[in-house]
Amino acid sequence: MTDQFLNEPDANRYVLLRDGVIASSLDYSVLGDSISMTRAYTNPRLRGHGLAGELVEFAVDDVERTTRLRIIPMCWYVAEWFESHPERAGLLKPRSAA
Numbered sequence: 561m562t563d564q565f566l567n568e569p570d571a572n573r574y575v576l577l578r579d580g581v582i583a584s585s586l587d588y589s590v591l592g593d594s595i596s597m598t599r600a601y602t603n604p605r606l607r608g609h610g611l612a613g614e615l616v617e618f619a620v621d622d623v624e625r626t627t628r629l630r631i632i633p634m635c636w637y638v639a640e641w642f643e644s645h646p647e648r649a650g651l652l653k654p655r656s657a658a
Contacts, residue, residue: 565618574619576611584611586619586638594653595629600637616641624651 564577576584583606587599597619600612616638623629630653633639642648 563614565615567619567622574615574622576615576618578606578611584615586612586615586635588619590629591632593629594632595623595627596632596634597638598634600635612637613641617645620648620651630654 562579563583564580566575566577568575572588572590574586574588575582582603584600584602586597586601589596589598597616600616602612620631620641623631631638631642631651632653633642642652
């Protein structure tokens with residue numbers, strides 16, 4: 561079994577390929593100085609093995625390593641990932657005061 565993590569900027573998504581087939585995806589939109597992570601999806605047959613978490617970690621690492629963007633976790637799964645990884649909270653876009 562071979563896993564490959566990719567950023568596909570033309571499709572606005574990160575993907576985890578397992579044996580060449582998309583196992584999990586994470587959609588995003590770049591908005592100014594932010595990247596909004598909008599939807600995490602894992603193939604139903606592969607759920608429950610932590611693939612989405614691995615993909616979110618890859619995406620967060622990639623954003624940190626290659627950009628100056630701040631992350632907006634619009635997807636519930638990404639928001640929960642950040643709650644479980646408070647040490648990464650510095651990458652989040654601060655909420656604006658209303």
